[in-house]
Amino acid sequence: MMELMDAESVLTAAVGPSLRPTAAAIVMALLQTEESIRHTRIQFTESDLLGNWRLHFVSAGKVNLISKRLRGFFLPSFLPAQIRFQRSDMNDSVPLCVTNQITIGLIQLKFTGPARFESKKNLLGFDFTRLEIIALGQRVYEGAVPSSRTNQKFQDIAIGKLPFFAFFAVTDRFIAARGRGGGLAMWVKQSESS
Numbered sequence: 635m636m637e638l639m640d641a642e643s644v645l646t647a648a649v650g651p652s653l654r655p656t657a658a659a660i661v662m663a664l665l666q667t668e669e670s671i672r673h674t675r676i677q678f679t680e681s682d683l684l685g686n687w688r689l690h691f692v693s694a695g696k697v698n699l700i701s702k703r704l705r706g707f708f709l710p711s712f713l714p715a716q717i718r719f720q721r722s723d724m725n726d727s728v729p730l731c732v733t734n735q736i737t738i739g740l741i742q743l744k745f746t747g748p749a750r751f752e753s754k755k756n757l758l759g760f761d762f763t764r765l766e767i768i769a770l771g772q773r774v775y776e777g778a779v780p781s782s783r784t785n786q787k788f789q790d791i792a793i794g795k796l797p798f799f800a801f802f803a804v805t806d807r808f809i810a811a812r813g814r815g816g817g818l819a820m821w822v823k824q825s826e827s828s
Contacts, residue, residue: 641663642663644662644663645803645820649822657705658705661706664803665699667803671756672802677753677754677756678751678756678801679753680730680753682804683719684719685719685824686823687718687821687823688709688715689716689820689821690709690822691707691708691709691820692709692819694706694817697817706818713736713737713738715734715735716734716735716824717734719758720733728748728749728788730749730751730758731748732746732747733745740770741768741769743766743767745764746762746764747762747763747779748763748788756800756802757798759793759796759798760799761781761788761791763778764776764778765777797813798813798814799812799819800812803820806823807822807823808821809821809823
């Protein structure tokens with residue numbers, strides 16, 4: 635039955651509470667959606683990305699439409715990984731701030747830094763510049779992340795030189811993108827208190 639569903643239906647089912655599609659069906663739906671966006675040239679806005687998003691599904695490595703390896707996996711709920719996009723309070727030249735965090739047991743790792751979105755290509759470039767480690771509810775480390783770009787202003791770095799996500803699905807329930815390394819990821823919307 636899942637094979638007969640269109641890409642949008644597969645992705646909606648993937649984030650729903652009912653029976654999930656197979657990993658191969660989700661990867662294929664993500665690839666088809668990416669291809670469709672490329673042809674229709676739909677542009678998203680940075681406002682579309684604002685909020686908290688929990689990493690829900692990732693492909694197993696770089697995939698494409700001719701690949702025979704359409705593998706991926708759901709992230710278990712006991713290993714929450716979240717990304718948050720919010721307006722930056724720095725200045726207009728750095729419009730967004732990104733926070734990426736993962737909790738493993740009683741330890742939380744939180745990376746933060748500036749981000750900017752180029753709607754023409756739906757690219758979000760970012761640079762993690764700060765790391766915070768919390769163990770047993772106590773902050774044990776907070777400091778700068780080592781970077782080879784320390785002498786450059788973020789806004790002066792070409793987006794292609796930064797880590798980035800190329801978004802191709804943005805809804806009120808989920809977002810999906812291809813990372814710079816070629817893998818696909820899908821996040822589901824979380825409440826602001828998450």
